[in-house]
Amino acid sequence: xxxxxxxxxxxxxxxxxxxxxxxxxxxxxxxxxxxxxxxxxxxxxxxxxxxxxxxxxxxxxxxxxxxxxxxxxxxxxxxxxxxxxxxxxxxxxxxxxxxxxxxxxxxxxxxxxxxxxxxxxxxxxxxxxxxxxx
Ligand code: THU
Numbered sequence: 001x002x003x004x005x006x007x008x009x010x011x012x013x014x015x016x017x018x019x020x021x022x023x024x025x026x027x028x029x030x031x032x033x034x035x036x037x038x039x040x041x042x043x044x045x046x047x048x049x050x051x052x053x054x055x056x057x058x059x060x061x062x063x064x065x066x067x068x069x070x071x072x073x074x075x076x077x078x079x080x081x082x083x084x085x086x087x088x089x090x091x092x093x094x095x096x097x098x099x100x101x102x103x104x105x106x107x108x109x110x111x112x113x114x115x116x117x118x119x120x121x122x123x124x125x126x127x128x129x130x131x132x133x134x
Contacts, residue, residue, distance in 0.1 A: 001101050001111070004029055004072040008052075008103070011037035012074055015052065018042060024081075026052035026073045028091075028098075030065030053087035057094060068095035071114075076105045088118040096121065 004027045012025025017040055024040040038055025050058075053073055060068060071091055075081045080102035083091065091098060091114055100117060103109045115121075 001070065001072065001099070004035060004070055005074065005101055005103055005109075007035050007037050008072040008074045009105075011039050011052075013039075015039040016041045019044075019046065022075065022077075024052035024073065024075050026056040026071065026083075028053075028056045028060050028068045028072075028095075029070045030060050030063075031067040031069055032065060034060075034063075034065070036060035036063065036065070051084060051087050053083045054090050057087075057090050061094065066094070068098055070099050070101070071095075072101040072103065074103045074105065078104055078106060078108055080104045080108050080110055082112070082117060085118075088114065089122065092118050092121045093124055096123070 007027035008025040012023050015023035017023050019042050027037045029035050036056050036059040038052045040052045042049045082102050098114045101111050
């Protein structure tokens with residue numbers, strides 16, 4: 001988790017957040033052990049903005065990871081900010097058992113299970129079940 005947090009802290013410098021000025025760094029660890037990083041990328045039309053966590057997950061999946069085991073996210077607010085709802089769902093699809101480390105630049109940290117952050121989650125098997133029935 002320490003290595004994951006350092007990766008998230010490092011990538012936060014690349015956050016493209018000219019509209020909100022809220023810089024986020026994230027890192028996920030794949031089942032292979034590899035780490036993938038992401039920062040938030042804001043787009044001038046706003047709604048196309050992508051959160052740091054999702055950038056990290058999409059990088060991991062596009063590099064061949066199918067299962068993620070942990071996520072670290074760092075901002076500069078206190079208490080440390082948790083992933084937004086959309087990111088919780090994306091993280092859950094690839095790692096329902098993962099731990100999420102939330103941290104800030106002042107050194108505060110909190111670890112929570114994703115299952116606690118997103119209870120009773122919608123899961124890929126629900127969609128796959130429907131496909132199997134057709
Ligand atoms: N943001 C993230 O990167 N992750 C989250 O989980 C919440 C929000 C970003 C999106 C936007 O660029 C900025 O923070 C303000 O919402």
